[in-house]
Amino acid sequence: MFQEIPASEKNIVAFKVSGRLSDADYQRFLPRLVTLIHKYGPLSVLIELEDFRGWDLKAAWDDIRFGKEHDNDFRRIAIVGAKPWQKWMTALGRAFMSAEIRYFDRDQQRDAWQWLRENDEDETPASDQSASIPALQPYQHLVAAVDFSPHSEYAVARAVELAGHDDAHLSLLHVVEYIAYPYYDYDTLMTDTYDFVDEERQIKQIADERMHALAAKLDYPKLHHKVLWGEPEHTILSYAEAQNADLVVIGSHGRHGLARLLGSTASAIVKRARRDISVVHLPDA
Numbered sequence: 001m002f003q004e005i006p007a008s009e010k011n012i013v014a015f016k017v018s019g020r021l022s023d024a025d026y027q028r029f030l031p032r033l034v035t036l037i038h039k040y041g042p043l044s045v046l047i048e049l050e051d052f053r054g055w056d057l058k059a060a061w062d063d064i065r066f067g068k069e070h071d072n073d074f075r076r077i078a079i080v081g082a083k084p085w086q087k088w089m090t091a092l093g094r095a096f097m098s099a100e101i102r103y104f105d106r107d108q109q110r111d112a113w114q115w116l117r118e119n120d121e122d123e124t125p126a127s128d129q130s131a132s133i134p135a136l137q138p139y140q141h142l143v144a145a146v147d148f149s150p151h152s153e154y155a156v157a158r159a160v161e162l163a164g165h166d167d168a169h170l171s172l173l174h175v176v177e178y179i180a181y182p183y184y185d186y187d188t189l190m191t192d193t194y195d196f197v198d199e200e201r202q203i204k205q206i207a208d209e210r211m212h213a214l215a216a217k218l219d220y221p222k223l224h225h226k227v228l229w230g231e232p233e234h235t236i237l238s239y240a241e242a243q244n245a246d247l248v249v250i251g252s253h254g255r256h257g258l259a260r261l262l263g264s265t266a267s268a269i270v271k272r273a274r275r276d277i278s279v280v281h282l283p284d285a
């Protein structure tokens with residue numbers, strides 16, 4: 001499955017690739033890339049591999065044919081994933097011959113984005129960056145992670161205040177966790193007596209409705225919202241990078257971590273983030 005992660009630049013497209021890619025996945029996704037190329041010219045691409053298990057033969061062919069037809073339409077391709085998947089980089093490299101391709105480990109998300117963005121920006125000499133501590137700038141874009149628990153809804157309220165203070169954009173993100181998809185073949189799931197895929201679709205629909213309802217309650221002009229599939233900690237950080245957010249707001253606890261000092265998602269984000277994080281505690285919780 002391909003899932004687009006909205007990026008803050010129009011000529012950079014980011015997507016998460018999970019499971020095993022079929023021809024149908026490509027038929028849905030490639031037209032989107034073509035539209036973007038026609039609209040914005042050559043693209044830079046971030047491909048994030050999450051539990052990626054390769055291509056069907058027909059899909060691999062789509063990939064190579066598409067790469068050949070659009071050889072000059074890609075500038076840089078960053079592939080982000082866990083180490084064993086480095087081999088996919090070589091395969092993709094064959095498809096997109098003239099683009100520059102680099103592999104980044106999961107913890108190097110930020111480097112990957114910097115590398116893609118550097119293409120369009122004037123580079124600042126290193127000496128300027130290290131000469132002094134930069135003055136604190138107002139935040140421009142906040143991402144608030146919402147799991148619909150009271151903790152996260154309180155964190156969202158704080159995020160609205162913080163964003164309002166700096167007249168910043170605020171993007172709310174909810175991550176729907178896979179029930180079974182990463183662990184089984186898609187075909188097996190469809191033919192099983194229990195239809196996990198349908199169940200997942202329903203969960204996503206409920207999440208979308210809850211997100212719309214939450215956004216409608218908040219009176220904030222620069223509000224955006226998104227629901228994505230994935231593993232929460234990783235998807236929150238990856239979305240924050242794609243949005244080039246300068247502050248991520250999370251609740252200290254949520255549906256996972258009530259028993260601990262800091263919830264499990266919260267502590268993983270605090271440990272791994274390379275952006276400012278605000279961990280909001282619900283009073284008396």
Ligand code: AMP
Pocket residue numbers: 144145146147149151152155173174175176177232236249250251252253254255256257258262263264265266267
């Ligand atoms: P936890 O550490 O899982 O108890 O959750 C701490 C905080 O992480 C929550 O208050 C949310 O801000 C965020 N969070 C946890 N799970 C999700 C999710 N599935 N989607 C979005 N945010 C989440």
